[in-house]
Amino acid sequence: MEERVHDGSGRIMVQGLSKSFGPINAVQNLSFAVRPGAVTGFLGPNGSGKTTTLRMILGLVTPSAGTATINGQPFHQLANPARVVGAVLEAQSFHPGRTARNHLRCYAAAMNLPDEQADRVLELVGLTSAAQRKAGTFSLGMRQRLALATALLGDPQVLVLDEPANGLDPEGIAWLRNFLKAFAASGRTVLVSSHLLREMEHTVEHVVIISHGQCVYDGHLDELRAAQRSRVLVQASDPNKLVPALQDAELGIDYLPDGRLAVTGADSRTVADLALGAGVALYGMEDEQVDLEQLFFQLTSGQYAAPEQHPATAARPPDASGHGSGNGGIA
Numbered sequence: 001m002e003e004r005v006h007d008g009s010g011r012i013m014v015q016g017l018s019k020s021f022g023p024i025n026a027v028q029n030l031s032f033a034v035r036p037g038a039v040t041g042f043l044g045p046n047g048s049g050k051t052t053t054l055r056m057i058l059g060l061v062t063p064s065a066g067t068a069t070i071n072g073q074p075f076h077q078l079a080n081p082a083r084v085v086g087a088v089l090e091a092q093s094f095h096p097g098r099t100a101r102n103h104l105r106c107y108a109a110a111m112n113l114p115d116e117q118a119d120r121v122l123e124l125v126g127l128t129s130a131a132q133r134k135a136g137t138f139s140l141g142m143r144q145r146l147a148l149a150t151a152l153l154g155d156p157q158v159l160v161l162d163e164p165a166n167g168l169d170p171e172g173i174a175w176l177r178n179f180l181k182a183f184a185a186s187g188r189t190v191l192v193s194s195h196l197l198r199e200m201e202h203t204v205e206h207v208v209i210i211s212h213g214q215c216v217y218d219g220h221l222d223e224l225r226a227a228q229r230s231r232v233l234v235q236a237s238d239p240n241k242l243v244p245a246l247q248d249a250e251l252g253i254d255y256l257p258d259g260r261l262a263v264t265g266a267d268s269r270t271v272a273d274l275a276l277g278a279g280v281a282l283y284g285m286e287d288e289q290v291d292l293e294q295l296f297f298q299l300t301s302g303q304y305a306a307p308e309q310h311p312a313t314a315a316r317p318p319d320a321s322g323h324g325s326g327n328g329g330i331a
């Protein structure tokens, strides 16, 4: 291929980005950075503002406030955007009667790229054997691959994908995971949205989680994992007597609606010993493990009580209201 446009930082910077549609505040004061070399997951439930944010990054929606830049420039100021950013937004439509190869050749011609580039990207996405098939006969998973191939035509430095795993079977998801990881490992930038943390758990290193258009977590997935707290759920004969003993031991206590206490900071044996010391009988005890999926649900439903802040890290756990400052971790 001729001249490459890989000389920029490859960074996506979102600063104070907001978008309202009439009374709907789809995105509110959102800030985050996406760096090359790792896959960044942009996670949030349906309707949390992911697509609107990605469309603002790609210059398709005008922000109500704030900025989004790629390589330090707004999308519309990039000299050759298709060579800098490849994007797949929602399920794309293809001319049903056109073969995959011809579809790609049309786009390659529009970008001034040689025909051979079509075959190169078909191979990259594992569609070589379907090159002569009409796009109208493709399964949803194959259409996702063809959309990705289209995004890759310009050999971009940055990939932005909106829910690319939708419609993929487990094998397709595994393939996508390996592809995105390898793409990022080659020093490029990947921002990929999903409403399912589980789907992205093994793909992404860095996560930006949004809820109601606001950032609730921006940091490494490993640090989010470390923030998982297991709790001991205790049914005590006299909770009012047990609570001071737990407080003296500096343990965390939540009151559950069913009358049990949820204790953090100690294992069940320690809690049992403290109850014994306080002369309180225990009618039941249960270890509760909070998995990543639950944590994601708690973060995005706004009911999450924050773990201790990790001062030395850029990770930004939410405040007690379940919402972060919205200024997630800009370096």
Ligand SMILES: Nc1ncnc2c1ncn2[C@@H]1O[C@H](COP(=O)(O)OP(=O)(O)OP(=O)(O)O)[C@@H](O)[C@H]1O
Pocket (backbone or CB within 6 Å): 021, 024, 025, 026, 044, 045, 046, 047, 048, 049, 050, 051, 052, 053, 195
């Ligand atoms: N063009 C529009 N006009 C009016 N409201 C819109 C428009 N686009 C998005 N919204 C609203 O903005 C909010 C955020 O939508 P957005 O599509 O960005 O969320 P999302 O996280 O991508 O969700 P999904 O995964 O369901 O696409 C929603 O309440 C949506 O209804």
